[in-house]
Amino acid sequence: MSTLEIKDLTVSVDTEDGAKEILKGVTLTINSGETHAIMGPNGSGKSTLAYSIAGHPKYTITGGTVTLDGEDVLEMSVDERAKAGLFLAMQYPVEVPGVSVANFLRTAKTALDGEAPKLRTWVKDVNGAMNKMHLDPTFSQRSVNEGFSGGEKKRHEIAQLDILDPAFALLDEIDSGLDIDALKVVSEGINDFRARDGKSVLLITHYTRILRYIKPDHVHVFVAGRIAESGGPDLAEELEANGYEKYVAAGV
Amino acid sequence: MTAAVQEALELDKVESHLHPEGSFDVEAHEVPKGREEVWRFTPLKRLKGIHDDAPFADGATKVEVEAAAGVTVETVAADDDVRGLSGLVPTDRVSARAWAASTGATLVRIPTDTVIEGATVIRHHGTGSETAGAGHAVIVAEKFAKATVVLVFEGSAVVADNIEIVVEDGADLTVVSVQDWADDAVHLSTQHAKVGRDANLKHVSVSFGGDVVRHDFSAEYSGPGGSVESLGLYFADAGQHIEHRLFVDHTAPKTKSHVVYKGALQGEKAHAVWIGNVLIRKEAEGIETYEENRNLILTDGAWADSVPNLEIETGEIEGAGHASAIGRFDDEQLFYLRSRGISETEAKRLVVHGFFNDLIRQIGVPELEEKLTSTVEAELAKNINTLIEKDATA
Numbered sequence: 001m002s003t004l005e006i007k008d009l010t011v012s013v014d015t016e017d018g019a020k021e022i023l024k025g026v027t028l029t030i031n032s033g034e035t036h037a038i039m040g041p042n043g044s045g046k047s048t049l050a051y052s053i054a055g056h057p058k059y060t061i062t063g064g065t066v067t068l069d070g071e072d073v074l075e076m077s078v079d080e081r082a083k084a085g086l087f088l089a090m091q092y093p094v095e096v097p098g099v100s101v102a103n104f105l106r107t108a109k110t111a112l113d114g115e116a117p118k119l120r121t122w123v124k125d126v127n128g129a130m131n132k133m134h135l136d137p138t139f140s141q142r143s144v145n146e147g148f149s150g151g152e153k154k155r156h157e158i159a160q161l162d163i164l165d166p167a168f169a170l171l172d173e174i175d176s177g178l179d180i181d182a183l184k185v186v187s188e189g190i191n192d193f194r195a196r197d198g199k200s201v202l203l204i205t206h207y208t209r210i211l212r213y214i215k216p217d218h219v220h221v222f223v224a225g226r227i228a229e230s231g232g233p234d235l236a237e238e239l240e241a242n243g244y245e246k247y248v249a250a251g252v
Numbered sequence: 253m254t255a256a257v258q259e260a261l262e263l264d265k266v267e268s269h270l271h272p273e274g275s276f277d278v279e280a281h282e283v284p285k286g287r288e289e290v291w292r293f294t295p296l297k298r299l300k301g302i303h304d305d306a307p308f309a310d311g312a313t314k315v316e317v318e319a320a321a322g323v324t325v326e327t328v329a330a331d332d333d334v335r336g337l338s339g340l341v342p343t344d345r346v347s348a349r350a351w352a353a354s355t356g357a358t359l360v361r362i363p364t365d366t367v368i369e370g371a372t373v374i375r376h377h378g379t380g381s382e383t384a385g386a387g388h389a390v391i392v393a394e395k396f397a398k399a400t401v402v403l404v405f406e407g408s409a410v411v412a413d414n415i416e417i418v419v420e421d422g423a424d425l426t427v428v429s430v431q432d433w434a435d436d437a438v439h440l441s442t443q444h445a446k447v448g449r450d451a452n453l454k455h456v457s458v459s460f461g462g463d464v465v466r467h468d469f470s471a472e473y474s475g476p477g478g479s480v481e482s483l484g485l486y487f488a489d490a491g492q493h494i495e496h497r498l499f500v501d502h503t504a505p506k507t508k509s510h511v512v513y514k515g516a517l518q519g520e521k522a523h524a525v526w527i528g529n530v531l532i533r534k535e536a537e538g539i540e541t542y543e544e545n546r547n548l549i550l551t552d553g554a555w556a557d558s559v560p561n562l563e564i565e566t567g568e569i570e571g572a573g574h575a576s577a578i579g580r581f582d583d584e585q586l587f588y589l590r591s592r593g594i595s596e597t598e599a600k601r602l603v604v605h606g607f608f609n610d611l612i613r614q615i616g617v618p619e620l621e622e623k624l625t626s627t628v629e630a631e632l633a634k635n636i637n638t639l640i641e642k643d644a645t646a
Contacts, residue, residue, distance in 0.1 A: 054591050057583060082593035094588040098606030107602060108592035143606065164592060 002069045002085070004030045004053075004168055004200065009064035011045075011052045019060065022048045024225035026064070032167065032198040035214065037236065039205055040222030041244045046204045047091065049222070050170045054088040055081050068168070083112060085167030089157040089174050096144040101156070102126065104144045105163055112164060129162040132192070134185055150177040158189035168200045169193060175210040187213030208240040223247040274341030278352050281345035290344060293525040293557055295493050298464045300410045300438055302384050303346050308353035312385025312409045313376040315358070320370040323399060324361045330354050334390050338416035339472060340444035347442040347468075350412035353386035360391040360401055362425070368399035371428075371619050378409025378437055387413030393423035395448075400426040400617055406461070408434040417445035419453045421475060426454040428617060432627070433462035435492075440466045447507075449475025456615050457513075459486040459494045460627055466495040473504035482511040484526075485611055485624065487631040488554065490519025498543070499529040502536035511543035514611050516604055516628075517554035518635045528560040528574065537568040547578040548607055550600070550635060601632055 011023035022045045030036055040046045052059045053066055055078040066073040068084050076084060096104065105126060110116045117125075130139055133155035145153055154174055161169055171190065175183055191214060193199055203216060211219075211233070219235040221228045221244070228247045229235065272290070275281065283304050284291040291303075300306055319325045328334055335357055342348035362368060374389070391401050403415070419425045431439060439462055447453050459465045471480045480500060488494045500509040515524045526545040547556035560574035581600060589599035605628060612624050 056587055077596070078587060078590035079593050079595050079599075082591055088591050090588070090591075094582075094584045096585055096589065096603065096606055098609035099602050104589070104592075104602070107598060108589075108594055111595060111598065112593040160592065 002032045002167055002198070005065070005067045006053070007065045009049070009052065009066060010062045011048055011059050012062050013048070013059055021062070022059075022225055023052065026226055028220065028227065030168070030200050030202060032200050034218065035194055035201040035203060035216045036218045036220060037203045037205060037211060037216035038220050038222050039208070039236065039239055041248060042206065044222045045225040046222045047172050050088055050172045050202070050204055053081075053170060054078065054086060079111065082166070087161060087164060087166035087169050089154075089161060089169065089171045091173040091176060093145045093153045093157055095146045097146050099144050100141055101144055102140040105140075105160065108160070108164060125163060129159040132162065133159045133189060135159060151179065151182040154178055154186055155182065155189075158186050161193055162189060165196070167198070168202070170202045170204070172204045173206060174203070175205055175207060183210060184213060190214055208236050211236045221247050272343045274343045276342060276348060276351060278345065278348045281342070281348050283345060290497070293495060294466055295464060298438065298493070299346075299440070300384060302349065302410060302412050302438070302440065306384055308349070308386040308412070309381075309383040310355055310385065311379060312381045312383065312411055313378050313387070313405075313407070316375040316377070318373040318375075320368045320372045320399070322363065322366050322368050323372045324363075325372065325374070326359050327356050328359045330356055330388075332357065332359075334359055334392075335388065335416070337390055337392065338418050338444045338446045340414060340416050340442070342414070342442065344442075344468075346412050346440045347414055350386040350414055350442070351388070354388040354414070357388040357390055360389065362393045362397040362399040362423075364394040365396045366398075368397070371400040371402050371617060373402045373404060375404045375406070376409075376411070378405070378407030378411070378433065380408040384410040384412065387411060388416075389413070390416045390418070391425070391427060392418045393420060393425040393451075395420045396422040398424040400428070402428045402430065402617065402620065404430045404432060405437075405439060406432045406434070408436050410438040412440045413442070415441060415443040417443065417453065417455070419445065419447045419451040419478075421448035422450050423448065424452045426456070426617065428456040428458065428615065428620065429467070430620075431457070431459040431462055431465045431467070433465065435461065435463060437462040438464045440464075441468070443467065443469045445469075445471040445480070447471060447473050447478035447480055450477040451475075452479045452481070454481045454483070454616070456482075456617075457484040457486075457496060458624065459484075459496070460631065462492065462494070464493045466493075466497070468497045468499070470499040470501065471509070472501040473507045476504045476506040478504065479508040480510070482509065483611060483614055484513035484515075485608060486513070486515035486524060487628065488515065488517045488522040488524045489631070489634060490553075491521050493523045493525075495525035497525075497527040497529075500531070500541065500543075502530070502532045502539045502541065505536055506538045507536060508539065509541045509543070512611060512614070513545045514548075514608060515546075515556070516548045516550055516607065516631070517556055518550040518631075520553035522554040524556045526556075526558045526576075528576075530562050530572070530574075532562075532564045532566060532569060532572060534565045537566055538570055539572075540570040541572045542574065544575045545577070546607075548604065549578065549580050550604070604628065604632060
């Protein structure tokens with residue numbers, strides 16, 4: 001059993017007009033085996049939540065705590081958080097020219113496990129993960145995210161989720177920019193991951209359509225830097241029908 | 253005056269600061285003071301006087317030749333007609349002094365219609381002599397020949413040299429100059445190429461070692477359809493001055509030039525200079541040129557200058573462009589890699605290898621690829637303590 005606990009988290013970002021508070025007290029507990037969906041309008045701060053948990057240097061934590069099984073996540077460096085079991089799939093994965101996907105994956109797996117993966121099973125695992133995401137085997141030889149289509153970038157993120165096998169997956173708008181076929185492939189990948197023992201997912205999305213393929217245990221409406229309402233899967237259906245309007249009006 | 257020089261002079265005169273008038277007469281070149289446009293970046297005080305009147309003598313380097321089968325390498329007398337075959341006329345005092353002081357020249361000849369397997373390597377090993385050496389080499393790829401010639405410079409020495417490259421019609425030549433000097437070496441090299449009709453030249457400059465390394469590479473075309481790919485890779489450490497000056501003179505129509513130089517800098521007073529000049533003459537219609545220089549600053553205290561210049565005398569061209577960048581590590585790249593568990597040190601190492609990898613592949617000399625990758629690794633290792641300290645404080 002492991003638990004990611006976020007308590008009263010406040011986060012600001014530096015702007016030209018000084019520090020701007022984006023998260024205004026977020027409290028959320030994710031137990032292992034659970035999938036939580038965070039839904040909200042643009043600019044509500046839902047991506048900031050994911051990046052703050054992962055430790056992006058752009059965001060300053062001004063208050064609150066994030067713990068993983070009682071360990072202080074905010075004290076950890078970015079790579080220590082990954083080693084502790086966190087994984088962030090990004091909305092806009094970054095290009096790393098000249099570094100092949102194969103080299104990147106192997107370096108990451110070695111860093112996470114503390115030893116190089118066994119060559120024989122490794123190649124099979126990587127090819128299997130690529131295959132599941134409908135990525136050509138030659139994909140491994142391309143530079144990380146360089147010249148990838150939007151869909152390839154997202155499928156590459158989920159292939160990493162499969163191979164690196166973290167305990168907690170933070171998925172930031174993994175569904176944005178995907179056509180319906182790619183959305184199905186990506187959703188299957190996420191569901192395969194969820195089927196593994198004790199895996200947790202924090203699924204951040206603007207749209208409800210991915211929730212047709214991935215059934216969350218809990219749904220949270222995120223507005224103006226905090227959780228406005230929490231509920232079960234039926235809350236997503238209500239949002240699908242009525243949108244964020246009533247929350248946005250209340251938030252202002 | 254050689255026929256080649258006369259031919260070169262037959263082109264229209266261009267009033268261009270990119271194209272100073274050359275001369276074989278040493279005294280026609282004033283002793284540089286440091287304010288001159290072509291010298292303003294170079295630390296003259298560290299040149300051991302070779303820009304002024306320091307004497308030259310033989311014995312600064314020991315030369316070893318590994319010639320590929322089919323290639324002839326010989327030493328010819330200083331007054332041999334082959335000198336000047338590329339059209340090289342010294343445009344600065346160091347080049348003119350080296351020309352005058354050379355007691356001979358190394359002639360590399362690749363015969364007509366032969367495709368040579370493997371690289372011909374000419375290794376210059378600095379002997380640590382206090383007295384400067386003056387070198388001269390002429391590399392001739394005859395019509396439709398194909399070959400690779402690698403010049404390696406290592407050890408301690410003070411050297412000024414002129415390297416002439418002649419790529420005859422339809423030939424395909426790769427010349428790589430690797431400056432892998434010891435920390436105290438000074439090397440000023442003037443390399444000039446004449447590229448024939450439909451000929452290809454790939455010129456590569458790799459600079460890792462040395463106290464001051466300044467390389468001037470220029471190219472002109474003796475017929476239409478010629479192509480020059482000019483690649484450079486450098487790694488400047490604390491206190492090192494590495495300067496590359498490129499000049500592509502589009503003297504014929506339908507010619508191409510593509511210049512890519514990439515460098516990394518680390519440590520106090522590491523200094524890299526890149527000047528990329530391209531002149532498109534009136535007669536050079538339908539040409540294509542692109543030049544690019546990228547610098548990655550790995551630590552505080554390092555400094556890069558990057559100056560692309562493009563002078564266009566005709567608008568009837570296919571394309572002309574340039575790009576220049578000086579940057580530090582990209583926070584987003586490092587965050588992405590680290591969010592996968594990769595430490596900051598390892599992430600930086602991956603980014604630097606990636607930065608150079610494409611270029612190393614483009615060099616396309618298998619004998620060199622592994623060596624270049626491991627040299628990049630060794631350069632990074634010098635700085636690894638600084639990177640680790642940063643890791644600890646991150």
